[in-house]
Amino acid sequence: MACLFGHKWNGCKCERCGKVRNEQHDWNLCKGRCTRCHRVCGEQHDWDGCKCRHCGKTRNEQHDWDGCKCKRCNKKRDEQHKWNGYKCSYCGKKSRIGDITDQSILADISKNDADWLFRIAATAKLTDQSILTEIAYTDTNDYVRKSAVRKLTDQSILTDIVKNDKEEMIREAAIANLTDQNALAYAAQNDKANSVRKAAAGKLTNQSLLEKIAQNDNDEYVRREAIRMLTDQTVLANIAKQHMRSSLRAIAASKIIDQPLLMEIIKHDADEEVRVAAAKAITDPIYKKELLTLLCDHGIHQWVETDSGRDPWGDCYTDIKCEICGKEETMWLPT
Ligand SMILES: [Zn+2]
Ligand SMILES: [Zn+2]
Ligand SMILES: [Zn+2]
Ligand SMILES: [Zn+2]
Ligand SMILES: [Zn+2]
Ligand SMILES: [Zn+2]
Numbered sequence: 001m002a003c004l005f006g007h008k009w010n011g012c013k014c015e016r017c018g019k020v021r022n023e024q025h026d027w028n029l030c031k032g033r034c035t036r037c038h039r040v041c042g043e044q045h046d047w048d049g050c051k052c053r054h055c056g057k058t059r060n061e062q063h064d065w066d067g068c069k070c071k072r073c074n075k076k077r078d079e080q081h082k083w084n085g086y087k088c089s090y091c092g093k094k095s096r097i098g099d100i101t102d103q104s105i106l107a108d109i110s111k112n113d114a115d116w117l118f119r120i121a122a123t124a125k126l127t128d129q130s131i132l133t134e135i136a137y138t139d140t141n142d143y144v145r146k147s148a149v150r151k152l153t154d155q156s157i158l159t160d161i162v163k164n165d166k167e168e169m170i171r172e173a174a175i176a177n178l179t180d181q182n183a184l185a186y187a188a189q190n191d192k193a194n195s196v197r198k199a200a201a202g203k204l205t206n207q208s209l210l211e212k213i214a215q216n217d218n219d220e221y222v223r224r225e226a227i228r229m230l231t232d233q234t235v236l237a238n239i240a241k242q243h244m245r246s247s248l249r250a251i252a253a254s255k256i257i258d259q260p261l262l263m264e265i266i267k268h269d270a271d272e273e274v275r276v277a278a279a280k281a282i283t284d285p286i287y288k289k290e291l292l293t294l295l296c297d298h299g300i301h302q303w304v305e306t307d308s309g310r311d312p313w314g315d316c317y318t319d320i321k322c323e324i325c326g327k328e329e330t331m332w333l334p335t
Contacts, residue, residue: 012037030055050075068093097121107131110148116141123147133157142167149173159183162200168193175199185209188226194219201225207232214239214248227251237261240278246271253278259287266291289324296325303329 007014012025013036025034025041030052032043045052049062051072063070067080068091081088086095086105097118100106109122110131119139124147126132135148136157150173152158161174162183171187172195178184181204188200188209201213202225213226214235227248230236233256240252240261246269253265254277265278282291292302301322308318316333 010036012039030057048072066090094118097125100125103128110135110144116144119144120147123151126151129154136161136170142170145170146173150176152177155180155183162187162191162196168196171196172199175203178203181205188213188222194222198222198225202229204229207235211235211239215243220245220247223248224251227255230255233257240265240274246274250274250277254281256281259284263287263290263294266294292324296322296327301325301327 003014003017003019007019008016009021009024012023012034013020020037020039022039025039026036027033027041028035029041029044029046033040045057045059046054047059047062049064049072050060050070051058058073058075060075063075064072065077065080067082068078068088069076076091076093078093081093082090083095086100086109087093094113097106097109100109100122103126106122106126107128110119110126111134113119113122116139119135119141120143123132123135123144126135126148129152132148132151133154136145136152139145139148145167146169149158149161149170152161152174155178158174158178159180162171162178163186165171165174171191171193175184175187175196176199178187178200184200184203185206188197188204191197191200197213197217197219198221201210201217201222204210204213204226207230210226210230211232214223214230217223217226223245224247227236227239228251230239230252236252236255237258240249240256243249243252249265249269249271250273253262253269253274256262256265256278259282262278262281266275266282269275269278279291282288295301302324303320304323306319306321306328308316310316318331318333319328320331321328
């Protein structure tokens with residue numbers, strides 16, 4: 001009851017009892033409230049273009065553009081950049097790699113940009129072999145080095161990479177452009193990574209070396225690749241008849257031309273995958289006929305429909321006949 005005989009007003013608020021009156025507020029227009037009683041009046045800034053002179057608040061209108069950037073609030077826009085090479089010297093935006101054709105700018109990006117994905121994209125568009133070589137040897141990111149190696153054509157550099165690079169995927173990438181048979185033979189026999197030996201084997205032409213790899217490599221996929229590259233029919237026949245692993249006999253069989261030999265494999269190989277591969281390699285019509293007769297003996301016929309209809313009880317029937325051995329059967333489909 002301290003204010004029974006009158007309040008002690010300080011602006012809108014009584015200092016003694018805390019009562020508030022709706023006059024003499026201390027408006028903070030930037031905050032839109034009275035600083036003493038917090039009554040709301042709505043924000044009213046003192047705009048200077050996009051920025052309030054008092055509180056520094058910004059709005060997205062009336063910017064003071066200088067090229068791509070607002071001089072007052074630093075807002076950026078994607079137009080009127082100040083290009084310096086491939087970067088905007090104002091906002092740092094980079095050109096799309098697709099839009100850059102200048103090899104010296106591409107070289108600059110490939111060698112110096114901090115973003116490795118950007119370096120890869122630029123490297124993929126480079127043609128200068130000496131810059132590509134430098135990147136292949138020195139970039140700190142293996143994926144960037146790989147994209148450079150993919151574009152190299154110099155056989156002696158590729159050979160050096162295949163023999164000495166520590167990264168499996170780099171050596172594998174180098175093999176893709178390697179045509180030097182000596183270097184490929186070296187990698188196919190000596191590389192410690194299966195993927196690299198396989199890639200090298202896949203480019204070899206030397207038949208006796210391929211046979212050696214097919215017989216001796218300790219990785220199944222390398223051996224398969226070697227057999228896939230074999231064309232020497234004597235070697236293929238040897239593998240198809242004698243290799244311990246059925247999957248490798250099957251690949252060899254699929255490449256054999258000698259039709260009687262294929263029939264022999266079909267009749268005698270213990271593994272179905274090998275027999276099927278040999279059967280698929282039969283191309284001569286005479287041997288195809290012989291193969292089909294053999295299948296009939298094993299109960300696999302080549303059926304064709306000869307008649308169909310309904311019997312007096314309403315069941316559907318279909319008469320079929322084997323084209324090869326003449327065996328006839330009727331199939332029933334009850335309604
Ligand atoms: Zn009071
Ligand atoms: Zn107030
Ligand atoms: Zn303000
Ligand atoms: Zn602005
Ligand atoms: Zn810019
Ligand atoms: Zn038959």
